Each structure stands twice: as C-alpha cells, then as structure tokens.
Amino acid sequence: MNQILIVEDEIRLAAFLQKGLRKKGYITTVVEDGQQAVEMASSKQFNLMLLDLGLPVKDGLTVLQELRNQGKKLPIIIMTARSDEREKTEAIAYGADDYLTKPFPFQDLLSRIEEYLCLVTG
Known part of the structure; x- marks a missing residue:
C-alpha cells in the first residue's frame, strides 16, 4: 500500500487532501511544519511527499x-x-x-501522484 506524506500547514487543505487520498486507497500522514517533515521522511518509509513551500x-x-x-529519492511534488x-x-533544481x-x-494532483508512483513501483 502506497504511503504519502502530506506536508501542509493549512489545516483545511491538509484535511481535504488526506480525505481525498484515503478515498483512493492511499495511506496518508500529515505534518504541519518543515522540521516534522524532515524527521518523518527520514525515519519512515513513504512512497511520495506532497510538500508546501510556505x-x-x-x-x-x-x-x-x-x-x-x-539521499532520499522519494518523489516530491x-x-x-x-x-x-524563479x-x-x-525547486526543480533542488530535486x-x-x-x-x-x-x-x-484530479490534477491525483494524476501526478499516480504517474510518479507508477514510475517508482514499476
């Protein structure tokens, strides 16, 4: 089962994303700040990260x-x-x-998630 880390400090958007992705069968974890994101991504195995900049x-x-x-290679959207x-x-230059x-x-986000997870899982 694909695990997605949602890094979003806007609570309503994070809840919307989590609900929508869970309906599609994904396992999701939400964190609200950058430090938590680094810690979670470093300590647990996620298949993909959705990352807010602010x-x-x-x-x-x-x-x-x-x-x-x-050296983390997980897809980051x-x-x-x-x-x-600029x-x-x-962001693209940083990986x-x-x-x-x-x-x-x-649906645009979902399509991109499915595309990257297909590339990772084959």
Whole structure:
C-alpha cells in the first residue's frame, strides 16, 4: 500500500487532501511544519511527499534540500500558492519532481501522484 506524506500547514487543505487520498486507497500522514517533515521522511518509509513551500520552522525548499542531501529519492511534488517562475525553477533544481500552483484541481494532483508512483513501483 502506497504511503504519502502530506506536508501542509493549512489545516483545511491538509484535511481535504488526506480525505481525498484515503478515498483512493492511499495511506496518508500529515505534518504541519518543515522540521516534522524532515524527521518523518527520514525515519519512515513513504512512497511520495506532497510538500508546501510556505511552512513554519523550516520552509519547503530547505526541507527539499535536506532530504535530497540525505539521499532520499522519494518523489516530491511541491504544492504552493507561490507562482514565481524563479521559485519553481529553484525547486526543480533542488530535486522536486513536480510543482503545482494552488489552487489546483484535485484530479490534477491525483494524476501526478499516480504517474510518479507508477514510475517508482514499476
């Protein structure tokens, strides 16, 4: 069963994502800040991470850098309200697999999740 780590400090959005993904059969864990994200991703086996950039304690780009520096290869999809092209380019350069600008249709996110999980699991 695929496990997804949702890193989102906006409680309502995190709950919406968790509910929708669980309905599709995914196991989800939600954390609300960047430090928790690094700790969870480092200590548990997740198949994919959904990562907001605007997080308390550590921002999403820092989380992304730390995980990639640790050699974590799990797909990471950035979900952010930031639409700055420079930040998108920076996130991809740091190792993000994809970048979605909020608000986005849930189906778009689901399609990308399925695509990356297919690549990982074969």
